[in-house]
Amino acid sequence: MSEVHIRTMAERDLPEVLELALLANPHVAKETYKEHIASVLEEHPDLSFVAVLNEHVIGYVQAQFHGVMAVIEDIAVDEKFQGKGVGEKLLREELHALRRRNVKFVFAEVHYKCASAIPFYYKFGFRICGFQQDYFGVGHDAIILKLEL
């Protein structure tokens, strides 16, 4: 997958990103989530990245930060391209960008249905630090992971 490259997200990427977003957010309605992705992009354009293959977006990651704390909003890779190192490239780029902003603690809030992504986060040193019932809405619990940069 060496031909995959990572670049910052642009507004024109939003339709493709939105398709991938549902992989990481099984609880959301597509149209309302589009606004969320767009607002994170607007607020932190330098912390939103896409993985591109043959001019198509096959993965994305977004984060927000406040002071020394950051949250990985979402990370998702097209199912056809999972397990080929794309997610790793995206998260490395994101963590690099957060380090440059002197972020010290990074959190990830994972929907319980996405629990299979937890070993992925562990590869980077994240550890489970808690959980929160109904975090994403009633019945939509979150597993909280934390990384000290």
Ligand SMILES: CC(C)(COP(=O)(O)OP(=O)(O)OC[C@H]1O[C@@H](n2cnc3c(N)ncnc32)[C@H](O)[C@@H]1OP(=O)(O)O)[C@@H](O)C(=O)NCCC(=O)NCCS
């Ligand atoms: C989680 C996700 C982003 C990982 O992306 P990916 O491109 O498949 O991951 P990579 O191929 O870069 O894997 C990187 C490392 O993590 C490990 N890993 C990835 N997914 C894993 C899984 N489900 N179980 C165990 N290890 C996993 C890989 O084995 C790899 O380690 P290795 O280099 O030692 O083999 C992707 O599977 C995905 O989009 N899942 C659905 C959305 C989601 O759940 N997002 C997370 C919640 S926000």
